[in-house]
Amino acid sequence: MICAWCQQKFVPKIIPWQLFVQNNQSINRLCERCQRQFDPLGKRRCPQCSRDQPATEICSDCQFWRQIYGQQIMLNQAEWHYNRGFHDLMVAYKRYGDYELWPVLQQLAKPVQKIKADYFVPIPPSPEHLAQRQFDTIKAIFSHLVPLTHALAKAAGTSAQGEKTRAQRLQTAQSFFIKEDQPALRGKVVLLDDIYTTGRTLYHARDALQTAFPDCQISSFTIAR
Ligand SMILES: [Zn+2]
Ligand SMILES: [Zn+2]
Structure with missing residues (x-):
């Protein structure tokens, strides 16, 4: 196989039944050297947001959100x-x-498939990013793993979190809204994103959904933290 990241040839470790299934999603697409560049989160992490830390109490980011949301801090x-x-x-x-x-x-996001939910709602791109990249980066990753409900949209003119300092990120105004033709959601909703940085994006997304659909229990999944 060709490694999806470094493009070098490698021999995947496969178990025999995988040779007989047409969908080879379960065969690892990364060579061992590339896999070693990624560090799985261990048990020592924030129980609320999965932040890597020596203690198992909630982290400083979650303590910040607790001041705003009280007991309603997000998992x-x-x-x-x-x-x-x-x-x-x-x-x-x-x-x-x-x-x-x-x-x-x-490949890295695959554990999302173990989560039981009524809806998986991806964080949408801004119209500017969609135009610039020509593809929806979050949808491209998760649409191959779980059924997606595109309930959220992002307003134009809201620049990316990646270009901001931490303080600027936390001050970002709400930019998510519910799509006009979205039927009501009720039940368990899991928001999907690539990285949890400050949590600002995910909390805004949750606020928009929760206001429109109060009967939902909303948590989130990110590939990295
Ligand atoms: Zn590789
Ligand atoms: Zn935390």
């Missing part, structure tokens, strides 16, 4: 540490518009 499940390897992958995928890298992210 975020993440799988990978936002380290150098993950950062480099995201820069190639987003900044350089390398659509071909979606299988790598899909």
Whole structure:
């Protein structure tokens, strides 16, 4: 096989039944060297947002959100540490518009399939980013893993979180709204994004959904934290 990240040939470790199924999603698409660049989050993490830390009490980010939301702070499940390897992958995928890298992210996001939910709602791109990149980076990753409900849209003229400092990110105004033709949602909703940085984006997305659909229980899944 060709590694989806470094494009080098490698021999995947497969178990025999995988040879007989047409959908080879379960076969690892990364060579061992590339896999080692990604660091799975361990048990020592914030129980609320999955932040990597030595203590198992809630982290400083969640304490900040608790001042605003009280007991309604969001549960975020993440799988990978936002380290150098993950950062480099995201820069190639987003900044350089390398659509071909979606299988790598899909591989890293696969644990989302273990989550039971009524709806998986992806964080939408801004109209500017969609025009610039020519593809929806979050949809490209998750549409191959779970059924998506595109309930949210993002207003034009709202620049990306990645270009801001931490303080600026936290002050960002609400930019999400519910799509006009969206039928009512009720039940368990999981928001999907690539990275949980400050939590600002996900909390705004949840606020928009929760206001429109008060009967929903909303949590989130991000590939990295
Ligand atoms: Zn590789
Ligand atoms: Zn936390």
